[in-house]
Each structure stands twice: as structure tokens, then as C-alpha cells.
Amino acid sequence: DTGVSQNPRHKITKRGQNVTFRCDPISEHNRLYWYRQTLGQGPEFLTYFQNEAQLEKSRLLSDRFSAERPKGSFSTLEIQRTEQGDSAMYLCASSFFTGTGGETQYFGPGTRLLVL
């Protein structure tokens, strides 16, 4: 399967702990997005990369959230000092953007986080 993969699929943690999620995009895709989704809401944009450059990070929810894409391939999203309000589904998507025109994002299955 050459789709977007995310690990782990589920994570339960205690308040105050740090968590890290991984996303492996479709191999030839140059863009990678992170979203958060809570029940009944659409995906909420957090950040995105084009190759290894993080082009937009103003929507990361707080300074406890950070993301990396060190070699322009896989990406990690880290949440430090988790809070119960961080409980949500975290989605990753990738795309191949040519610089003009529309864009199709391919989403992974998500990582569901529960903070106790």
C-alpha cells in the first residue's frame, strides 16, 4: 500500500506527558500537512511543509506543539505537556504540488489521542 500512513493509530497518555506522532507521506509528494479534528468538526489546519521547509506554522495551537520534517520525507508532530483538551484525532495529509493550479491532498487514517 503506497498511501499515507500514520503511527501510532491510537495513543493514550496521562496529562503532562509528551507524545510524538509520525506520518509517512506518499513517496513522491512534496507537501505534508498536519490537522487536528475533534468530534463534529472539520479538520483544523495546524501546519504544513513543502519538502523540508515549514511554510506555515502560525496555526499550531500553542508552543507545546511542534512539527518537523527533517529530510523532506516523513514528519513528526510532538505535543509537550499534554492537556486533556489535546484529546482529538490528528490527521496527516500529503500532496504533490507543482506550483500552480489546484491541489489534491491524500489523508492518512489519523492518530487518535486520549489524554487522561
Added chain:
Amino acid sequence: LAKTTQPISMDSYEGQEVNITCSHNNIATNDYITWYQQFPSQGPRFIIQGYKTKVTNEVASLFIPADRKSSTLSLPRVSLSDTAVYYCLVGEAGGSYIPTFGRGTSLIVHP
């Protein structure tokens, strides 16, 4: 950013055609319109994308009027498996891009 407005929910029956309209009054010149489908506990899945007029693929059609201030996703002959949430996304991926999904439209298809 082009703000979008969709109906919160819709109901239909198997075999009917379903049309879901999205309003995007402040769409910009370079913005594209993309529709996604999402099932519970899964990531969204691309359905169709367009810039103007009509686009059709094997699963749906997208109608965009000349002023581009709205768009309509048309699903022909829906089945129970089309029960999902549908999102329209408007934006230009080449600019300062912040993809903004609304709450989407929850479509329920009844037998």
C-alpha cells in the same frame, strides 16, 4: 481566506441524486474548489476539484456558476455507502495557504 458555508445535514434515499451546495462569496481569482468525503474514524478522501463551469468524474459532478460564489457537488444515484460527511475546501495552494475546512455536510442515505 475564502470562508465556506454548507448545510449541516441532508437526508436522501437510495437511488436518488443528491446535490450539496457550498457558498464561498469571497472566493479569490486563483482559488480552486475541492470536495472531500469523510467516513467516521477515517481521514477525508478526495472526491472532485474544479475551477469553473462543470467537472465530472466517475463518482460525482461539480457545478460552478460563472461568478464562482458557490459550487454544487452532485452525487448521482446514492447508495447507503455514500452516508458520510462532505466538505468543500476553497483556496489557492500556491499562496500563503491555510486550508480551511468547515463543519461539512452530514449526508444520511436511507434505504
